[in-house]
Amino acid sequence: MKKGKRRWNENFSPVQAGKEYFYRRLRELGFEPVLRQGHETKALREQFGLRKSHNKKERSFFSHCVDAWVLAASVSGAERPDHAGLYYLVPLRFHRRQLHRLEPDRGGVRRPYGGTRSLGFKRGTLVRHPEWGLCCVGGHRGGRLSLHDLSTGKRLTQNAKPEDCRALTCVSWRSQYISEKGCFSGLSSRPLKGVGLQAAPFYEYNLSKGEKAENIKRAINYYREMLIV
Structure with missing residues (x-):
């Protein structure tokens, strides 16, 4: 490598080239992609109380899928990820x-x-x-x-x-198959932007299925009330 030259793939240039190809193919099929900026997906993640891992090598929902989920949820009305397992190929x-x-x-x-x-x-x-x-x-x-x-x-x-x-x-x-075990620990306990209340922490307990479901329901309701305010 020549001194002073940028390292290949430093800025994910192959990924960007793939994205541009995908957008072009969609337009050829008659679809117009609606693009979002990084700060917009960040705001959506905070709205849903989800974090994003910055470790691209991490095999988890919160490293590779969370942005796609919040974009889809903002249209579909989904309240939380109902499945966060993924296949690694x-x-x-x-x-x-x-x-x-x-x-x-x-x-x-x-x-x-x-x-x-x-x-x-x-x-x-x-x-x-x-x-x-x-x-x-x-x-x-x-x-x-x-x-x-x-x-x-x-x-x-x-x-x-x-x-x-x-x-x-x-x-x-x-x-x-990467299990979804622990995936919902990605729900944030930090204050949501623009909201003066502290978001309810999403605990990981060693509880029964019924108790876990009740905790999830309580946390979702808390977030919903905060967002309405």
Whole structure:
């Protein structure tokens, strides 16, 4: 990198390029996007008592989805998020052109590497194994398959026999469901802008479902009264 030059992706330029493409496609379909500025979505978050995480690596509703929710709620009339779980998807990466290790082993032999097939299976195939359950196929060595966890991609074994793996389907993504546990701790207990009262804190208790529902209802009513005032 040249001295004094900006770092690539510092200002999320690829994300902005994707947004501009999305807006253009909507207009081509006959829709006119209604855009909102950052201070407007911030005001909406404060209106609903929701916070936003500034950690873009955080896998949570409050890092990636809260702005979209408050924009939709401002039109639909929703009072609070009724579901904050999300699916985290990661595309499987294959080394399609590199068929051998770049550096040879002893004797000048290059070990196989890359490709998209492993002992008759397409890499990424979802299989059921008697010991490892549902997993996906990775590489192979010595007549045995490498199997990987569907959620994390972590290798489970390198010693699976092909005949023990029952192929189910091919997948191009590994997915992980991020639970909504603790998501409503994102409701703020700070004063709302323009309101002279302190917003009711949204507690996280180890309570029964009925008690939690009652707490949620009480907090929502409190916020609604404040907003009407």
